[in-house]
Amino acid sequence: SQTIHQWPATLVQPVGSPLSLECTVEGTSNPNLYWYRQAAGRGLQLLFYSVGIGQISSEVPQNLSASRPQDRQFILSSKKLLLSDSGFYLCAWSPQGQGISGANVLTFGAGSRLTVL
Amino acid sequence: AQSVSQHNHHVILSEAASLELGCNYSYGGTVNLFWYVQYPGQHLQLLLKYFSGDPLVKGIKGFEAEFIKSKFSFNLRKPSVQWSDTAEYFCAVSLRSNTGKLIFGQGTTLQVKP
Numbered sequence: 001s002q003t004i005h006q007w008p009a010t011l012v013q014p015v016g017s018p019l020s021l022e023c024t025v026e027g028t029s030n031p032n033l034y035w036y037r038q039a040a041g042r043g044l045q046l047l048f049y050s051v052g053i054g055q056i057s058s059e060v061p062q063n064l065s066a067s068r069p070q071d072r073q074f075i076l077s078s079k080k081l082l083l084s085d086s087g088f089y090l091c092a093w094s095p096q097g098q099g100i101s102g103a104n105v106l107t108f109g110a111g112s113r114l115t116v117l
Numbered sequence: 118a119q120s121v122s123q124h125n126h127h128v129i130l131s132e133a134a135s136l137e138l139g140c141n142y143s144y145g146g147t148v149n150l151f152w153y154v155q156y157p158g159q160h161l162q163l164l165l166k167y168f169s170g171d172p173l174v175k176g177i178k179g180f181e182a183e184f185i186k187s188k189f190s191f192n193l194r195k196p197s198v199q200w201s202d203t204a205e206y207f208c209a210v211s212l213r214s215n216t217g218k219l220i221f222g223q224g225t226t227l228q229v230k231p
Contacts, residue, residue, distance in 0.1 A: 043222050046219070105163055109160070110160055
């Protein structure tokens, strides 16, 4: 069966420090991968998605970047964190090739809570 | 741009009350519709989904939702809520494309009083 792992689960970082959140998926190949940010009262905002290695689409301009160095690895990064980067970050995956038929269902990881001080 | 709007941000009900959470989306094309739920301390998980066919879909734990295309709505319902339904509920929409990306609403926090 497929599983999705995110780490670290919680992170407290000073303003201006770098960030790296990692997400890996097991038990599937060539998944679509997503990074969402969840903020209180604002729902889940799609930050990045990827349909393959090295293919990253950014949904909103921001201080963050994403990379997909391996098929089942998705990394969220920042060179210099801002206070506004605080939030709960969720990684998700969905099977490739089902989107056209309309069967895409996202499975979410446990999330990483980032506090920038 | 696509958007999803959930009308209620915080709902408080007593056990056995009926529930209806509103969800409207803005997009003129063919969409897939979802409700996700996040119980306290747990992962976000799929509650139910609509892709095509019968516009009344049933999900887990007695939940159902009705797709009304003319109203661009996908409201979530449950006839009788339980204390264990206390959670945050998210409506989401995706386009029929190979990216599968979901656009979420703001979420509704449901608190059920025993």
